[in-house]
Amino acid sequence: MFSIRRIVGVTAVLTGAGATALGAVSLAQAQPPPPASGQRSGAKTTAGDGTSVNAPISGRDRVYTADQTSNTVTVIDPNTNRTLGTIALGVQRLGTTLSPQYTGNVGVHGLALSRDNKRLGVVSVTSNTVDIIDTATNKVINETDVGRASHEGTFTADGEQFWVADRGRDTVTVVDAVRGGVVTSFKVGPGPSKVVLSPDGRTAYVNHISAPEITAVDVRTHKIRYTIKGLGDAFSSDEAISPDGTELWASHKRAGLTSVIDLKRRRVTAVLKTGPDTNHPNFANTKNGSFAYLTVGGLDQTHVYRRNPGGTPKLVTRIHHAGHAPHGMWPSGDGTRMYVGMEKSDAVDVIDTATNKVTDTIGVGKEPQALVYAPNAAPVGSADNLGRQGLGDAPRNVPTTLPDGTAGEPMRPADKGRRLEATVRSVSGLGMIQLQARDLQPTTTYQASAVQKDGSRTSLLSFTTDSSGNAAQVLAFADFTGVSVSLASEGKATAQTLARMTAAAAASMHPGSDGAVEAADLLYCDCC
Structure with a gap:
């Protein structure tokens, strides 16, 4: 082997x-x-x-x-x-x-x-x-x-x-x-x-x-x-x-x-x-x-x-x-x-x-x-061979607004969680914006924008929900200067978009399995 x-x-x-x-x-x-x-x-x-x-x-x-x-x-x-x-x-x-030359x-x-x-x-x-x-x-x-x-x-x-x-x-x-x-x-x-x-x-x-x-x-x-x-x-x-x-x-x-x-x-x-x-x-x-x-x-x-x-x-x-x-x-x-x-x-x-x-x-x-x-893993006081990569610059969990104008981040009753969460981190000097959506309209495309202090909007990305109206992890990388994130509906996903989603799921199907997992499950693995 x-x-x-x-x-x-x-x-x-x-x-x-x-x-x-x-x-x-x-x-x-x-x-x-x-x-x-x-x-x-x-x-x-x-x-x-x-x-x-x-x-x-x-x-x-x-x-x-x-x-x-x-x-x-x-x-x-x-x-x-x-x-x-x-x-x-x-x-x-x-x-x-x-980079294709990256070995880490x-x-x-x-x-x-x-x-x-x-x-x-x-x-x-x-x-x-x-x-x-x-x-x-x-x-x-x-x-x-x-x-x-x-x-x-x-x-x-x-x-x-x-x-x-x-x-x-x-x-x-x-x-x-x-x-x-x-x-x-x-x-x-x-x-x-x-x-x-x-x-x-x-x-x-x-x-x-x-x-x-x-x-x-x-x-x-x-x-x-x-x-x-x-x-x-x-x-x-x-x-x-x-x-x-x-x-x-x-x-x-x-x-x-x-x-x-x-x-x-x-x-x-x-x-x-x-x-x-x-x-x-x-x-x-x-x-x-x-x-x-x-x-x-x-x-x-x-x-x-x-x-x-x-x-x-x-x-x-x-x-x-x-x-x-x-x-x-x-x-x-x-x-x-x-x-x-x-x-x-x-x-x-x-x-x-x-x-x-x-x-x-x-x-x-x-x-x-x-x-x-x-327990008992290392000598007392030992911090050998450690650096500071990744420490500092705590993330921000910013407010969100749904297409109907309501807030997406409040916790809903009956243990349903939040409709829309937005987390912003600084990664290598650039903002990593991570969105998670629940119970939106199924198979619908949404445009996410950063909302500035003066109310103006800067487009971040668009994403499409699954058949349950969820999007487990959506990522954008940008110079984020906004104070919140808003969504606007672009309507039902096109046939081409749904076909690409279906193809991506089929491509990731496990050999010999009865079903498929989405690309996000394999790439970013927010599902652990």
Whole structure:
């Protein structure tokens, strides 16, 4: 099989990572062995997700965010809730990223930790690459080109391999996490979106964006063991496995639903109506019990459920964020905090799980997507090899006006979210204007304009809604000097426009799948 790998700093990895990280453990082993003498001690974790450890927060812990527009990974010290800097994996979204000679990463999006918290796996969804980073030094160990529209992945229990779901190829690609390069790939069904691992390390669970099912794969043989059908929707953006390994929660961003799956009985036990842009689930075991947390981007909320394995979980509270579009989330090692990335505010909110209140907000890189928490990941005070790319210049969420003259940005009742959101960022000295529309007229073309202080308008771009009247992500790049954004209807889309939209969807159809995804799903991946 042809694959490309880039090795960076191999000597440092061989001398600093230790023999355990280099593959002395069987894939079938339930848990990795304790660190050898002289290694930095990693807290024990369950399923590589850090949700069931008992590790008090310290200066050796780290929080990471994957920043899609600045193409960075932000590094935070949770002991002080201070941003230490960023790891640049490419230049920011504009500029040389459009050049055929560009060799950096584009669309830094997915994150996962090895179970010893010594290595971070980073998935870039546009350049289709996986970078493995040493958490002690913030250095890239190796980089591998993987399958089309690679999205989210996980390390195997021994840390030797990184499995990533390829949304555009119906495959999971297996990466050599120690040396780089593709080991193999195998089919798992239409539009795989993410891979998570059982606590014993023997079973990988894959959700999909083109099928309402979960695929269970034997980690040792790469064979499909079974499939759990009957999820709430065919498009599952993210998933997480509970610390005890008994439940899997799969979110359905477009439908505003979440499926709760009993992994012992291999069946769906509940489909929760959670709201627009339902996103990442995660878990926290606290002194008050075991809870599931779920970001709902379209409501600027995080929902908290008391778990009820085998039954329907109960909604405990809704946490309201001051920022916009909560996305990735992860608990601290001791479960006392939940860290939540705010996609449209370039920030991380810190939730106290005892009170379910936001206690702090931390600035990070541009457009944070996935987020992970790593106990005992780095030396105290270490900020080696970090820069400042993507930091500063917080985005603005500006007012919007619909064609009938009403405001588009107020939150609507009945959990419908906003009709029109507009976020403006400074990227490489130019404004990136991001629009998201809900419940407009279907298959209709709209003209978006920047409204100046004196009321004059400057055209930004036109876009066409889908058959539901939605536009998940519309981008324009301009010198934005306006104070708001307004829409004007240009009427029903022409036959030519609809034909181009149909052709684009058909071109992105997954081989062997029953449906298609739109180009925006594969290119900018706001659907995680």
